[in-house]
Amino acid sequence: MPNTQELQDLVFQVRRDILRMVHKVSSGHPGGSLGCTEFLVTLYNEIMDLKDGFDMDGIGEDLFFLSNGHISPVFYSVLARRGYFPVEELNTFRLIDSRLQGHPTTHEGLPGVRVASGSLGQGMSVAIGAALAKKLNGDDHLVFSLHGDGELQEGQNWEAIMYAAGNKVDNLIATVDRNGQQIDGPTEKVLPLGDVSEKFKVFGWDVLEIENGNDLEQVIAGLNEAKSRTGKGKPVCVVMTTEMGNGVDFMMHTHAWHGKAPSDEQLATALAQNPETLGDY
Amino acid sequence: MTKYTDQGKQDTRSGYGAGMTELGRTNPNVVALCADLVGSLKIETFIEESPERFFQTGIAEANMMGIAAGLTIGGKIPFASTFANFATGRVYDQIRQSIAYSDKNVKICASHAGLTLGEDGATHQILEDIGLMKMLPGMTVINPCDFNQTKAATIAIAEHHGPVYLRFGRPKVANFTPVDQKFEIGKAVMLSEGTDVTIIATGHLVWEALIAAESLENQGISAEVINIHTIKPLDEEAILASVKKTGCVVTAEEHNYLGGLGESVSGVLSSHYPAPQEFVATKDTFGESGTPEQLMEKYGLNNKAIEAAVLKVLKRK
Numbered sequence: 001m002p003n004t005q006e007l008q009d010l011v012f013q014v015r016r017d018i019l020r021m022v023h024k025v026s027s028g029h030p031g032g033s034l035g036c037t038e039f040l041v042t043l044y045n046e047i048m049d050l051k052d053g054f055d056m057d058g059i060g061e062d063l064f065f066l067s068n069g070h071i072s073p074v075f076y077s078v079l080a081r082r083g084y085f086p087v088e089e090l091n092t093f094r095l096i097d098s099r100l101q102g103h104p105t106t107h108e109g110l111p112g113v114r115v116a117s118g119s120l121g122q123g124m125s126v127a128i129g130a131a132l133a134k135k136l137n138g139d140d141h142l143v144f145s146l147h148g149d150g151e152l153q154e155g156q157n158w159e160a161i162m163y164a165a166g167n168k169v170d171n172l173i174a175t176v177d178r179n180g181q182q183i184d185g186p187t188e189k190v191l192p193l194g195d196v197s198e199k200f201k202v203f204g205w206d207v208l209e210i211e212n213g214n215d216l217e218q219v220i221a222g223l224n225e226a227k228s229r230t231g232k233g234k235p236v237c238v239v240m241t242t243e244m245g246n247g248v249d250f251m252m253h254t255h256a257w258h259g260k261a262p263s264d265e266q267l268a269t270a271l272a273q274n275p276e277t278l279g280d281y
Numbered sequence: 282m283t284k285y286t287d288q289g290k291q292d293t294r295s296g297y298g299a300g301m302t303e304l305g306r307t308n309p310n311v312v313a314l315c316a317d318l319v320g321s322l323k324i325e326t327f328i329e330e331s332p333e334r335f336f337q338t339g340i341a342e343a344n345m346m347g348i349a350a351g352l353t354i355g356g357k358i359p360f361a362s363t364f365a366n367f368a369t370g371r372v373y374d375q376i377r378q379s380i381a382y383s384d385k386n387v388k389i390c391a392s393h394a395g396l397t398l399g400e401d402g403a404t405h406q407i408l409e410d411i412g413l414m415k416m417l418p419g420m421t422v423i424n425p426c427d428f429n430q431t432k433a434a435t436i437a438i439a440e441h442h443g444p445v446y447l448r449f450g451r452p453k454v455a456n457f458t459p460v461d462q463k464f465e466i467g468k469a470v471m472l473s474e475g476t477d478v479t480i481i482a483t484g485h486l487v488w489e490a491l492i493a494a495e496s497l498e499n500q501g502i503s504a505e506v507i508n509i510h511t512i513k514p515l516d517e518e519a520i521l522a523s524v525k526k527t528g529c530v531v532t533a534e535e536h537n538y539l540g541g542l543g544e545s546v547s548g549v550l551s552s553h554y555p556a557p558q559e560f561v562a563t564k565d566t567f568g569e570s571g572t573p574e575q576l577m578e579k580y581g582l583n584n585k586a587i588e589a590a591v592l593k594v595l596k597r598k
Contacts, residue, residue, distance in 0.1 A: 057356050106383050116383045125344045129351020159344035
């Protein structure tokens, strides 16, 4: 049984990291980061089989690709807290000469990042390629990816979705963060996505849903279920409903905090809602 | 001048196919991808001999570039191939972010570049691809001149770590460089030494430059002919050494004069040794339907155009 208390402590701490990172530089994307905190904390600390240290090829371990690169704050915090680089380095987020670029990149050699992302819609293709390499190498580890729901408006995703099913890329688990929001407003208003699960199903994927992606136990159960469905001839999609800005009351139920940093006062309010559990960086 | 013999016309894309066949047999990390143009890219033998190392992506080039980037994670050396138009302009951002900026060891292999694609017309005749690719930091850009050199380049880029754009074409053209030549990325090839003018050519225009040089020789003009198969990184040393000797230059390429080889040469000369230059290239225009020969004639990309450019540049010395 997973220790959900430890994971919950990590979730609180990662939320604090996210808020402090974007506050310091008055830029970045807290909303989607906060919404995906339970997911990434669970993935890196409960689900993925990871080696110590980092090498680009990642042979003999599970891999993760963040396609919606703008939620870099949660990615960086989870990587640092997992030991990929010193947590103090979170202090350099978006600053000049930093390895923690606004959107993740391999260019500065940040351990844990295997491809640049930020220009949306490209991550699933890369994840498929990495999954195919694993098959060629006889490596039975898995490839995970995360995609924003608004990001599915990029056509390349549908090329990739068609390819993965048609070629039985069944060592891939692609999760869609269904928070229903994008920069210009609700996804169903900007460009309706409709029933995301049905869309993946008719393309030939095995689909499961996590009703509340901000409930740790649901995320753990959902991702374990997803793992159990790999290796059966179909790529696996997890459609995970989350609340953008989760954990900070005034950032929830709105798309306003997609790409906006809190003021000093707002930061204090937000931090008060997320206790310091493992020590701030 | 040094004489070259056409060993029999062949298409450069078949040189790519021959190179892939050899890589399939010699380098187990090489994998191939194609977006529904296997026959045009001449990679049937590779696929037949190594089916597990071939990925057919269908008509989905953006996905192909992303999959190629992902395949490098795990040590594969992907050769992603399609027509030059779909291998560059159509997928520029995928190449930029997932390959170039991500430092991925992907080989983008592009056939049917330029006007010599012929009858299909301007929708498919990309004349901007060299510019697009050379502007990407870290991208190596190669445009070999004939079958033998394309085969050699294909094999050589597998040994080079980093993204490469390899450009070749559709028509059967003279095959005159040595069989089993050693291909050195970034190293200009001196084809014929001369003293009056330097002709720097790439791709299909190299053979045309040799024909022009022969005609010029008959008129008492000594032309030095250099094959620049690697546009980036550019062999600045070879270019400067030649132009310092001859005092003027004609560049020749099957590409827009904006963004092409000629522009790169201009950059080198203006920084180090300003000299008169004439451009044999398309003049900021799209192509059209026609036979390759008709198009190269109409758009001024053959030996006659090179010869005229030489006579013009000599007057500016």
